[in-house]
Amino acid sequence: MESNEMDVEHRSYNLNTAGCNRSIGDELFADYLTALGNRRLLDKLDSEWQSRRDGAQDSMIAPALILIDLDRFKHVNDTLGHPVGDQVLQLVAARIENVLREEDVAIRLGGDEFVVVLGARPASSACIRRKVHANDAIAAAECVAERLIGLLTKPYLIDSQQINIGASAGIAGFSDEATSVDVMLRHADLALYAAKQNGKGRHQVFDPSLEARAQARRQLEIDLRRAIRLEEFAVVYQPQIALENKALTGFEALLRWVSPERGPISPDQFIPLAEEIGEIHAIGRWVLREACHEALLWPESLRVSVNVSPIQLDDGGFVETVLDTLAEVGLPPTRLEIELTEGALMKNTTAVRRQLEALHDHGIDIAMDDFGTGYSSLSYLHEFPFSRIKIDQSFVRRERDATTEALVGAIIGIGKSLGIQTLAEGVETEEQLQALQLQGCTSAQGYLISHPLAADAVDAFISKLRRAA
Known part of the structure; x- marks a missing residue:
């Protein structure tokens, strides 16, 4: 269970103190509420991927994207007010950030939607550089998604009040069919929708059949x-x-x-x-x-x-x-x-x-x-x-x-x-x-x-x- 001390600590969190590859250092790319990245950062990462892909660099990592949506968060805003909801979002961001490696990036898209990009950037020279197969990236994303869902579902304590929410996640990978952020996000969103349809509190990996179902x-x-x-x-x-x-x-x-x-x-x-x-x-x-x-x-x-x-x-x-x-x-x-x-x-x-x-x-x-x-x-x-x-x-x-x-x-x-x-x-x-x-x-x-x-x-x-x- 989170403490008020953790809440205060997180509200003073600054992206510039993060690991070397997650440091943003530019308010243009930071979410004002959580200090995670924002949509602009995601677009910037997309440009980097395209450049690395075109250059066929050996350090190219096949990224995977996890789209997270909070369950029952609207009820928090409706019953406890938006200021409390904002504090919950800050605590959610802290929990997400604590799970990531240096080559991963966490982004708040807006509202109660977050994106975690695994392998968003090449690992530093201190890390082992290797190519990661897309299937391995998806498997790793599933493990991270499970851990995140479990972590985000644990109670939050704000002003001596326990708050319970949940989380669902959709996973999509970089592939021949999904070579841009926009396509990956659309795939992850379809997977997220399927996860929620199946009972929430779970993750779903994108499958081409989901696109056909969405069209239907x-x-x-x-x-x-x-x-x-x-x-x-x-x-x-x-x-x-x-x-x-x-x-x-x-x-x-x-x-x-x-x-x-x-x-x-x-x-x-x-x-x-x-x-x-x-x-x-x-x-x-x-x-x-x-x-x-x-x-x-x-x-x-x-x-x-x-x-x-x-x-x-x-x-x-x-x-x-x-x-x-x-x-x-x-x-x-x-x-x-x-x-x-x-x-x-x-x-x-x-x-x-x-x-x-x-x-x-x-x-x-x-x-x-x-x-x-x-x-x-x-x-x-x-x-x-x-x-x-x-x-x-x-x-x-x-x-x-x-x-x-x-x-x-x-x-x-x-x-x-x-x-x-x-x-x-x-x-x-x-x-x-x-x-x-x-x-x-x-x-x-x-x-x-x-x-x-x-x-x-x-x-x-x-x-x-x-x-x-």
């Missing part, structure tokens, strides 16, 4: 933005029934995208992208309005359940959006249920709780989706105003053994004890339905009851159930 993602982003503009989306509705009497209680609104060029695209593919590029707000508002309009056409006893992304809750105007939509459409708040996963509760807990309580106070039901798949669901049930928990379909579809029975029974028992209804997702067989009924589950949805229905098929389904009753 870029095309999907273009198609997604066009789909929003041309209204290529549709909402379908999956029925939910009460297990006590098999009566219809409502429908879950599910978003679908059928692209004219691509055909049906899974929500698992386009929803994360929409969240990443900020379009989930527009999509979420559209789905809410469509679902409320449709629900207004149903019998008054039925409600509609709408899924909400964690990103939507980051918007301070979410409650106002929901209430304005209900007022505009004319749907009573008691006929709307908002569904969210545990992921929506993990960030900015106080603000999320305040929003959910405001919705609940207006008569809107709140449901936790995919219950049992997270780490802190039980504590969330106590903290948030849930009226229903949805048992994840992975529990429902498992082979019915003693362990599964016990897990499902425990979830249902928790719901009963807290006065919270339970709904089982993914019910596909009569055996599953009967088992859930015997255990006291409140309601269910799944293919056994009905596949998701187009809006114009809902009336026929309601009429069919009435005739069957």
